[in-house]
Amino acid sequence: MKLAAVKKIEGTITLKSGLHIGSGDMEMHIGGTDSPVVKHPHTLEPYIPGSSLKGKVRSLLEMESGLMVHTGGDVVSGKTLEVEAVKNDSDLRAKCEAILKVFGSSGSDIEDETCFGPTRVSFADCYLDDKWKKHAIDNRWFLTEVKSENVIDRIKGTAEHPRFIERVPEGTKFRLLVTFKVLQEGDEELFENVLLKGLKLLEMDALGGSGSRGYGRIAFEFDEKVMDDNFKELNLF
Secondary structure (H helix, E strand, O other): OOOOEEEEEEEEEEEOOOEOOEOOOOOOOOOOOOEOEOEOOOOOOEOEOHHHHHHHHHHHHHHHHOOHHHOOOOOOOHHHHHOHHHHOOHHHHHHHHHHHHHHOOOOOOOOOOOOOOOOOEEEOOEOEOHHHHHHHHHOOOOOOEEEEEEEEOOOOOOEEEEEEEEEEOOOOEEEEEEEEEEOOOOHHHHHHHHHHHHHHHHHHOOOOOOHHHOOOOEEEEEOOHHHHHHHHHOOOO
């Protein structure tokens, strides 16, 4: 096994609805929001952490593979290969191995990882697109918005428990960079059949919090035209 190539996916993520990826800041501020978005500590500009992209893409692939029911709610790992239902099903086992090769597994949960090797994919943090940011500054657009939410009493019909959620507005553009290491025969197929499929699943679902309430709809546009055309024509279901 050796590094034969590094494939890149470069492009743009465009928000189709407000995005909320929380910062984890639990400190209360007078007049502040209940749940702020993650921001760069120096520029205070919102960004999309690579960990958020990688985690959501992986979870969607695990859900689509049918492996989730065999993990007890845990992340698919080397231990999943030892579950009887997976061990005795060649299709499930192949899907499990593909996910572990692309996204990695813990060195403590499997005795022999030589067939998997290092994690193939790396997701970079996604910062504001320079051209879009200049346009936003020229037009004096806010980089975040605060959305008020509440709970409706089903009997009284009144709003209760107001909360204020910070979001990155619809239309905001971020730069995307994903790299994929080709280490052995078959990795090219993993790039096409696992990674790109996972990105398509994410585009069909949502990123960040409150996806069921309309948050986090995104669209990918890749710089490489052939890849972008193939991605747009990708039909999973």
